[in-house]
Amino acid sequence: MEKNPRMAYGAALLELAGKDRRIVALDADLCNSTQSVQIEKNLRGQYFEMGIGEANMICAAAGLALCGKIPFVHSFAVFVAGRPFDQIRQGVCLPNLNVKIVGSSAGLSDFPDGATHQSFEDMALMRVLPNMTVFSPVDAVEVPKVVRAALAIEGPVYIRLNRNDVPVLTEDSTPFETGKPLVLAEGGDVALCATGLMTDLAMKARESLNADGISARVVNFSTIKPLDAEAVKKALAGVRALVTAEEHSVIGGLGAALSETLAENPLPMKRVGIADRYGQSAQDYEMLLEHYGLTPLAIAKAAREILSRGK
Amino acid sequence: MDRELVTSLSEKARSVRLGIIDALGVGNRGHLGGSMSCADIVAALYFYKMRHSAQKQDDPNRDRFIMSKGHSVLAQYAALAETGYFDKKILGTTKTLGSILQGHPERTTPGIEANTGSLGQGLSVGVGMALAGKADGLDYHVYVIVGDGELAEGQIWEAAMAASHYGLDNLTAIVDMNGIQAMGKTRDRYAIGNIPGRFAAFGWKTFEIDGHDMAEIVDTLDRAAAVRGLPTAIVARTVKGKGVDFAENTHAYHNNLLNVEEREKAIASVMASAMSAK
Numbered sequence: 001m002e003k004n005p006r007m008a009y010g011a012a013l014l015e016l017a018g019k020d021r022r023i024v025a026l027d028a029d030l031c032n033s034t035q036s037v038q039i040e041k042n043l044r045g046q047y048f049e050m051g052i053g054e055a056n057m058i059c060a061a062a063g064l065a066l067c068g069k070i071p072f073v074h075s076f077a078v079f080v081a082g083r084p085f086d087q088i089r090q091g092v093c094l095p096n097l098n099v100k101i102v103g104s105s106a107g108l109s110d111f112p113d114g115a116t117h118q119s120f121e122d123m124a125l126m127r128v129l130p131n132m133t134v135f136s137p138v139d140a141v142e143v144p145k146v147v148r149a150a151l152a153i154e155g156p157v158y159i160r161l162n163r164n165d166v167p168v169l170t171e172d173s174t175p176f177e178t179g180k181p182l183v184l185a186e187g188g189d190v191a192l193c194a195t196g197l198m199t200d201l202a203m204k205a206r207e208s209l210n211a212d213g214i215s216a217r218v219v220n221f222s223t224i225k226p227l228d229a230e231a232v233k234k235a236l237a238g239v240r241a242l243v244t245a246e247e248h249s250v251i252g253g254l255g256a257a258l259s260e261t262l263a264e265n266p267l268p269m270k271r272v273g274i275a276d277r278y279g280q281s282a283q284d285y286e287m288l289l290e291h292y293g294l295t296p297l298a299i300a301k302a303a304r305e306i307l308s309r310g311k
Numbered sequence: 312m313d314r315e316l317v318t319s320l321s322e323k324a325r326s327v328r329l330g331i332i333d334a335l336g337v338g339n340r341g342h343l344g345g346s347m348s349c350a351d352i353v354a355a356l357y358f359y360k361m362r363h364s365a366q367k368q369d370d371p372n373r374d375r376f377i378m379s380k381g382h383s384v385l386a387q388y389a390a391l392a393e394t395g396y397f398d399k400k401i402l403g404t405t406k407t408l409g410s411i412l413q414g415h416p417e418r419t420t421p422g423i424e425a426n427t428g429s430l431g432q433g434l435s436v437g438v439g440m441a442l443a444g445k446a447d448g449l450d451y452h453v454y455v456i457v458g459d460g461e462l463a464e465g466q467i468w469e470a471a472m473a474a475s476h477y478g479l480d481n482l483t484a485i486v487d488m489n490g491i492q493a494m495g496k497t498r499d500r501y502a503i504g505n506i507p508g509r510f511a512a513f514g515w516k517t518f519e520i521d522g523h524d525m526a527e528i529v530d531t532l533d534r535a536a537a538v539r540g541l542p543t544a545i546v547a548r549t550v551k552g553k554g555v556d557f558a559e560n561t562h563a564y565h566n567n568l569l570n571v572e573e574r575e576k577a578i579a580s581v582m583a584s585a586m587s588a589k
Contacts, residue, residue, distance in 0.1 A: 051472060053466075055432075055465075055466040056438065056466055056470050060435050060436070062435075062439060063436040063443065064440070064443045065439075067440050067443030067444065067447070090428065090429040090432065091432050
């Protein structure tokens with residue numbers, strides 16, 4: 001089954017904002033794409049159109065937060081995390097304000113629009129900022145849990161969302177805890193550590209590895225920062241190697257976060273992600289994922305290589 | 312205009328200027344020129360116009376002040392100390408390791424409403440505060456001091472558009488137009504042109520004043536607060552370094568040190584200029 005994370009996001013935000021008048025939504029003329037339109041349509045006094053001006057939008061959200069509001073600020077990931085980086089750093093994270101930044105159409109998911117609209121850098125940018133929490137939900141069922149977790153944090157949060165329908169891997173009852181990875185499938189040789197859509201591809205890679213007699217564990221990371229080092233250690237206990245998989249640059253995202261977490265007690269590791277390069281337009285999402293090497297085949301290949309290196 | 316009020320506010324402005332010199336200290340680099348140029352405006356806001364109190368710092372109905380040209384925070388520190396937000400003795404710790412008085416405004420300082428210093432952001436924060444005031448039906452007013460050099464930041468004009476779009480009559484921008492930025496005269500370095508005309512074109516009600524004429528400052532703050540339906544901009548002609556004769560009208564004291572002798576001369580100059588104003 002596939003479901004759309006941004007639609008799930010709009011519904012979740014509407015539900016929460018309906019109960020808590022402090023929640024306000026801001027958007028930079030993309031409220032239909034980001035689904036903050038749900039607030040504009042249903043809770044009009046809680047929506048602010050900020051025009052196509054992301055820098056002002058972030059700082060206005062800071063001002064709203066300083067007056068007791070809980071702003072959720074929306075645009076495409078590349079525009080809301082990249083363009084106003086200084087405003088997020090100085091205006092939101094330094095004073096540790098209660099502002100939630102929601103980056104839609106992340107990764108390659110805005111496939112037709114090309115490099116300008118695709119974001120492989122947002123997790124790196126948001127992760128480096130002190131006080132910031134970074135979420136990258138695995139599927140649409142998890143999205144409402146992530147939004148509730150973001151609301152429970154008194155401080156800045158970044159949520160990364162896919163534009164397209166993505167496979168559902170979790171259930172309502174699946175636990176979600178900030179900072180803790182989730183083992184989705186057991187295995188003893190290698191851990192496939194993935195986030196977002198890539199977790200589904202890691203599940204598929206696991207099947208092909210299992211068919212070859214390699215036991216692969218799939219560990220999903222919906223929190224990129226902070227990472228609970230103890231929980232990470234537990235999730236990786238016993239494996240000989242790990243492969244990370246993310247729809248993001250191999251620089252600065254999940255792979256980097258795990259490298260840093262494991263730096264003192266390293267495991268052999270390979271990173272599957274977008275090589276140090278920009279995106280481009282394509283006719284469909286699958287084609288682009290394939291072109292940039294974000295496939296079950298690539299994950300399985302990385303796992304085989306790293307295990308054979310260990311022998 | 313109430314003569315006594317103007318005299319007492321001018322005395323407060325002198326205290327702010329002396330506080331700036333205290334905060335600058337001896338041998339520490341700091342922004343004397345831009346702090347002095349807005350000292351009269353800061354005094355009028357803190358000691359006349361704004362509803363605020365060191366005893367009720369989280370009063371939701373307090374007026375808000377944002378020093379968007381954050382390097383001029385020394386003037387704000389001096390006003391906050393004078394009003395009792397912290398001990399005046401702390402002014403001397405400005406910019407030293409571990410001090411609550413950082414080189415640019417941070418919320419960790421009592422009375423500082425917003426982090427600024429990366430130029431161009433303060434007016435946007437003011438927009439957010441003013442929007443929240445409208446949304447919650449509170450009648451507080453938000454004041455933001457911006458520099459004329461700072462107007463080169465495009466975000467200022469994004470904020471200007473947002474403020475007029477939402478009819479934020481609870482927001483007043485005060486341009487400290489001292490005409491000098493870090494590297495020289497603004498008109499030579501990066502001309503910003505007709506400032507009142509630009510704000511007017513963005514849908515703001517504008518006023519032009521002498522930023523050192525206390526009676527005019529007070530009167531214009533009252534008139535701006537009475538405007539309904541649109542944001543207000545007060546463009547104040549000021550003198551960089553005002554009150555410290557050797558620092559006036561030069562960019563040499565944009566960010567500078569004072570040695571012991573210069574500090575004494577600066578204090579004497581502030582005292583003398585305050586006397587002559589009477």
